[in-house]
Amino acid sequence: MDIFGQKLGLVKNISTKLENQQAVQSAQKPEKTLEVIEELQCALEELFVAEEEIKAQNEELAIAHDQIAAERQRYQELFEFAPDGYLVTDPSGIVREHNQAAASLLNMPKSALVGKPLANYIALKDRHALRYQLNRVQELERLPEWEINICPRQSQPFAAAITIATVRDRQGKVTDLRCMIRDITARKQAEEKLQKIQVQNLQLQESAKLKSHFLAIMSHELRSPMNAIIGFSQILLRQAPPNLASNQANMVERIFSNGKHLLKLIDEILDFARIEAGRMELKLAEFNLVQLVKETVEESRSLAEQKNLVLEVELNLTNPNIVNDSDRLRQVLINLISNAIKFTGEGKVAVTVEELWSDRLAIAVKDTGIGIAEADIEHIFDEFRQANQTITRQHGGTGLGLAICDRLVRLMQGKIDVESKLGEGSTFTIEIPRRVEVGNNN
Numbered sequence: 157m158d159i160f161g162q163k164l165g166l167v168k169n170i171s172t173k174l175e176n177q178q179a180v181q182s183a184q185k186p187e188k189t190l191e192v193i194e195e196l197q198c199a200l201e202e203l204f205v206a207e208e209e210i211k212a213q214n215e216e217l218a219i220a221h222d223q224i225a226a227e228r229q230r231y232q233e234l235f236e237f238a239p240d241g242y243l244v245t246d247p248s249g250i251v252r253e254h255n256q257a258a259a260s261l262l263n264m265p266k267s268a269l270v271g272k273p274l275a276n277y278i279a280l281k282d283r284h285a286l287r288y289q290l291n292r293v294q295e296l297e298r299l300p301e302w303e304i305n306i307c308p309r310q311s312q313p314f315a316a317a318i319t320i321a322t323v324r325d326r327q328g329k330v331t332d333l334r335c336m337i338r339d340i341t342a343r344k345q346a347e348e349k350l351q352k353i354q355v356q357n358l359q360l361q362e363s364a365k366l367k368s369h370f371l372a373i374m375s376h377e378l379r380s381p382m383n384a385i386i387g388f389s390q391i392l393l394r395q396a397p398p399n400l401a402s403n404q405a406n407m408v409e410r411i412f413s414n415g416k417h418l419l420k421l422i423d424e425i426l427d428f429a430r431i432e433a434g435r436m437e438l439k440l441a442e443f444n445l446v447q448l449v450k451e452t453v454e455e456s457r458s459l460a461e462q463k464n465l466v467l468e469v470e471l472n473l474t475n476p477n478i479v480n481d482s483d484r485l486r487q488v489l490i491n492l493i494s495n496a497i498k499f500t501g502e503g504k505v506a507v508t509v510e511e512l513w514s515d516r517l518a519i520a521v522k523d524t525g526i527g528i529a530e531a532d533i534e535h536i537f538d539e540f541r542q543a544n545q546t547i548t549r550q551h552g553g554t555g556l557g558l559a560i561c562d563r564l565v566r567l568m569q570g571k572i573d574v575e576s577k578l579g580e581g582s583t584f585t586i587e588i589p590r591r592v593e594v595g596n597n598n
């Protein structure tokens with residue numbers, strides 16, 4: 157019983173008492189009447205307090221009621237203006253309520269949708285699936301999102317994602333279904349595009365592999381006869397003075413040097429094809445880097461001397477032992493040094509080796525040659541790229557050397573960089589770990 161009920165009971169008690177006492181009032185003493193009046197006053201005061209409390213409770217109730225109404229309004233607006241279509245249906249899928257987005261998705265005037273089966277707006281081929289899902293959802297809390305084709309009134313069908321959740325009464329019986337429909341046309345188009353790109357990518361990868369495989373085979377087939385041409389012309393040259401006339405010796409000399417040039421070209425193509433096909437593997441072993449750099453520089457010394465260039469080496473290593481593929485590192489160095497000599501008219505070419513932080517090393521090849529224009533620098537490591545075509549043409553080459561250096565240095569878990577200014581020279585620097593890790597080459 158509430159406070160007001162209690163107090164009312166009290167007042168009723170007192171008034172009954174008073175009524176009873178009225179009958180015998182004349183015979184009673186006046187003090188008794190006073191006592192009753194006091195009791196009545198007291199009860200009235202308490203009644204007044206109770207009334208105040210009730211008023212306060214009523215005010216709180218009104219505030220709570222307003223808050224609930226505001227919340228309801230907020231949710232109604234959220235529901236109404238949500239970007240996705242929301243529908244409330246009965247358990248069989250007849251629309252009871254829906255928001256503006258649902259009406260627009262189904263191209264229906266707002267009021268006309270209520271009372272219609274949701275299935276009316278689903279593509280024929282998907283209606284069976286919808287019926288199945290509506291039956292299934294009775295046993296579940298909600299159905300995970302699935303894709304369906306929506307057929308809006310007098311408009312083109314489109315792909316949508318639909319989610320259904322159940323609303324149950326206290327006994328657990330499904331009273332309503334809440335459906336959310338989202339237009340996924342843009343997503344589907346993006347997925348299709350992505351799929352197409354992936355297929356194209358695979359095809360490209362496949363054809364790149366085929367191309368590399370073809371190049372590898374062709375280069376190999378070319379290498380064998382070239383080796384024979386170079387080998388035999390070398391033997392002929394050794395016997396030249398007594399057995400060959402000088403013009404014949406000249407011709408053999410040209411066969412020999414052109415043969416070597418062609419072989420270098422074939423080797424480069426073969427290497428590049430192998431790297432691109434992912435078939436280049438480093439043969440890692442420990443060796444002395446100082447020795448390797450010195451030997452490599454010495455191999456190029458005669459070339460530098462022919463052009464009156466100074467060829468310097470500066471080695472700053474406390475520990476010269478490193479783990480790498482010595483043949484491949486030598487190949488990179490030869491390429492950088494011979495480029496430096498090739499593109500330098502006068503001055504010098506300097507090779508320096510330094511220890512860097514965290515057990516890495518830097519090998520730099522610096523020249524005072526023609527330099528590379530800023531616009532060419534970003535493509536200098538791309539295959540078949542040559543800067544300054546006119547100058548480069550005079551020097552020959554394939555434009556594969558630096559591309560191979562770049563891929564090889566990356567296989568060595570390192571990187572190659574160039575700094576250059578047109579007319580002032582270039583510095584190519586490779587940075588590699590002291591010990592290349594097995595199986596970590598990419």
Ligand code: ADP
Pocket residue numbers: 491495496499523525526527528536541542543544548552553554555556557558559582
């Ligand atoms: P190539 O066999 O044509 O020399 P590379 O890949 O070794 O091929 O070099 C690509 C181009 O980069 C060269 O043609 C040249 O234009 C430029 N280049 C390479 N090294 C130097 C250098 N030290 N100085 C100036 N240009 C260079």
